[in-house]
Amino acid sequence: MAEAETSSEATAAERPAWPGWAIATAICIRFYSRLPVPRLPGEGDLHGVPDFRTVPRALPFAALIIALPAALVALAAGLAGLSGTATGALVLAALALSTGAFHEDGLADSADGLFGGHTPERRLEIMKDSRIGSYGTMALGLSLLLRASLIATILDRSNAWGAAAAVLAAAPWSRAEGLLLLATQPPARSIGAAAAVGRPGLATARIALALSLVLAAGLCLAAHLPLAGLLLGFALAHGAAAALARLARRLIGGQTGDILGAAQQFAEIAVYLGLALTLGWAGR
Template sequence: MDRQTGGEADWPGRGALYDLAGCLRFYSRLPVPQLPGEPDPHRSPDFTTLPRMLPLAGLILALPAALILAAAWWIGLGPFLAATLAVTVMVVATGALHEDGLADVADGFGGGTTRERRLEIMRDSRIGAFGGAALVLALALRIGALATLLDRTGHAAATALLLAAAVSRLAALAPMVLLPPARPGGLSASVGRPNRASLTVALGICLVVALFAVPLGLPVHGVALMILFAGLAALALTRLARRKIGGQTGDVIGACQQVSEIAALLALVAAVAD
């Protein structure tokens, strides 16, 4: 009998499944029940191992949006409405968690003149002009990219949405891996940092998703560009965070996911240009 699971027998993949459930709870509003033998589901997440399942969690979170995108296109709503509905579903599923991070980072980095002032602005729950503009532009870019992909690739745009969701969540780990916490007492400092094994598993899952995206309608060079540009966008924001606040926060990680997803979708749009 396994003491750590309250008497439940151990079974292969148990830890990975617990981490997947933890990812879905932490990064979304989905009602994820406690799994058999799982420790307290409301405990603080352990980011030494949890991120290994982030790409798969992103895939699951994007699946309803991808289905809505394909269905709306199939019934003739047109690319703009179909893309808008899909992005709406994504925002609802995640509780606008990453969008909130993007807005806070835009306000802090754009409105603060010192490191301390930037962190203070980022902690403020109110949205300023920089944050509002960032949200509008980010939503417009995501909707526009998906609408363009629908025009050029048809239902393969749903595959692109799934791949972008997985890749961008892996890319969003860049600040956590490369930068120290900007606030020693903040949440990002308390949850730990991904270990090498966790990152290797996450990368492997992303590569498997990318391989499956090709027979589902995406060109090989387009998939490669999505991964490349998502990574470059994450590294660029990581470098900016180092310069502006000397580290990373949860908001920086959320913003990193947004810019990486946008970069991935735009890269594919360029790859399938007429």
């Protein structure tokens, strides 16, 4: 009997505490962006490493807040009559300011490491290097070009409200795809950002994906964007993230924070692509 009680107490001690939706959202905003968030009642150390075993359930809400300035830029630029190209560029500038180019840095480091080294150890060493190489430069340039062009296409084929909704819809799903990789793929390093925050359970990742789907669908319906395009974008995003996960596992043994950043960039491009394609088909 005593042994059963001891085992139960140990299990309870190991089980991560759920901090509440507001605090979890604030933690995610601080981790994923540069946006200032005040201390909320009941919060602990603001500078401590977040516990990602449960906190990322609230990531979709945090992602919407992080992307909100960029969505407002898309709306304002579109209503002001700026070209799609200018609007797309301004949206990406606003996103980079909000996040500190957090995900873009991961994409560049992943490209340099995965394709610039010949052994897992050398690839991981390159990924830790703050300098950017030719692979990283090309990957970053292509990401910026594709996202700006696709936002411009969505604006031209819908309206300013549609472009703003697309920016908001892509934000939670693209980050949830990275979260799914964190939950399902082993860490390539025993140290580093991805290893330090802890691994969420599959249930946590699925909750984040489900919330992302609901939020994105609501935004698309409100802005009269095709749900078929959203679902196509989500399918493309999931396929791209899965392909990246397989590549990373083969070349470096698993995921890192940089790989998660690259997954977000792939997924964001995929969501815009799905919406742009479907809007084009509907216009024919």
